[in-house]
Amino acid sequence: MIDWTAHRKHREQAIADTGQWVGLLDADGSPLMDLPPVVSMVAPETRNDPGSLELTVLCRSSRGIIHPAVTELVAKQLGVLSPEGKLVPVADQTRFVAIERAGVPRRVYWVTHTVARGDADAPATLTIHGVGLTKLLSRFPAMSAPTTWQQSFKRFERDWVGPENTKVVFSQPRELAGMKMVTVADGATLDGPAEATIRRLITESLAAAFRVAGITKDLPIQVAATPTGRPSPRILLRPTDGPLLEEIAQPAAAAGVIITARMWWPGDPPVTGLALSLPTVVVAVEQAKETP
Structure with missing residues (x-):
């Protein structure tokens, strides 16, 4: 069970410290974890268009520690490379990415696929691709x-x-x-x-x-x-x-x-x-x- 009051305070503190809170959600829309530091983010929003997300985050620390987000998004395929040399993502579970900033509505994206880059057993970055929640209506x-x-x-x-x-x-x-x-x-x-x-x-x-x-x-x-x-x-x-x-x-x-x-x-x-x-x-x- 999530203590929503405590989690809200946590998000507000993250926004105060870094300008935003970015988290990974489970299939029910509940927070699973904070995502690691953001390298780049492209998330345009257009009227009556689901919008898209391309979010790249660091997933390996300087000491070689792998962030648990890797377990949620690519772990089942770790060590399996595509012909292009990229790790193949997990595609059998629903996940969402949430972005909160001060003064604007929360934005949540349905994850479509993830690309991991780095060593086969220890990726360095994850690029998460997603679409806006209106796309759920297509289901x-x-x-x-x-x-x-x-x-x-x-x-x-x-x-x-x-x-x-x-x-x-x-x-x-x-x-x-x-x-x-x-x-x-x-x-x-x-x-x-x-x-x-x-x-x-x-x-x-x-x-x-x-x-x-x-x-x-x-x-x-x-x-x-x-x-x-x-x-x-x-x-x-x-x-x-x-x-x-x-x-x-x-x-x-x-x-x-x-x-x-x-x-x-x-x-x-x-x-x-x-x-x-x-x-x-x-x-x-x-x-x-x-x-x-």
């Missing part, structure tokens, strides 16, 4: 019929498409749940003010996905429901069960709607309309003061 479909997604799973050893006598089976059995997809021609359309309509599609798609997964409380990603009250142009959304972020990005940009995602931690100011107690990615959908 969910923009559901055309979210209420039809079922919670009951059945085991399938073969694809039901095609004749049974073909004997085409999956290499590994799969657990599948039933759902319906409404084609564009069928007219699955959401109509209304852009801010409210985009917020509704995100909320319903996330809720259905977590319901199917059996997650009914403390959802790891939630949508702030408070409207801005600004005039928002009318749009039509026709979800086609494609990646959620890709389906809403262009209509949002055209309507002047800004989509952001931030990591909320215990001790942060409360989010109106949400009862949060654990680390949570909070998605905000807000009409800009001026449309494009």
Whole structure:
């Protein structure tokens, strides 16, 4: 368990001493450790774009001590070099990098891959690559019929498409749940003010996905429901069960709607309309003061 009050004081002290706090988070968004000294950082932020991170840190001290971040990001592959002579990163666990500075919102990035440089058994630097939290929306479909997604799973050893006598089976059995997809021609359309309509599609798609997964409380990603009250142009959304972020990005940009995602931690100011107690990615959908 994390003492969030103590950790907040620790982060504030790091910011006072060095200007920023940079830490590695686990799959649940909880801090694992402070990252070692930063060599370089590139982290641009653009409206309605997930943004990217390229962070290089020292991971070997002058006495040859390896920072534990290496264990989290590359340890399973230590000693295995790519054809280019670089250590191959671990890719089977979710990790995040958080950056805090005084007077600005916390920025958190989903780690995509890490490059270690140095000796095969003792890397000297880690270059961590990541994307902004809005990219997490690409892991969910923009559901055309979210209420039809079922919670009951059945085991399938073969694809039901095609004749049974073909004997085409999956290499590994799969657990599948039933759902319906409404084609564009069928007219699955959401109509209304852009801010409210985009917020509704995100909320319903996330809720259905977590319901199917059996997650009914403390959802790891939630949508702030408070409207801005600004005039928002009318749009039509026709979800086609494609990646959620890709389906809403262009209509949002055209309507002047800004989509952001931030990591909320215990001790942060409360989010109106949400009862949060654990680390949570909070998605905000807000009409800009001026449309494009």
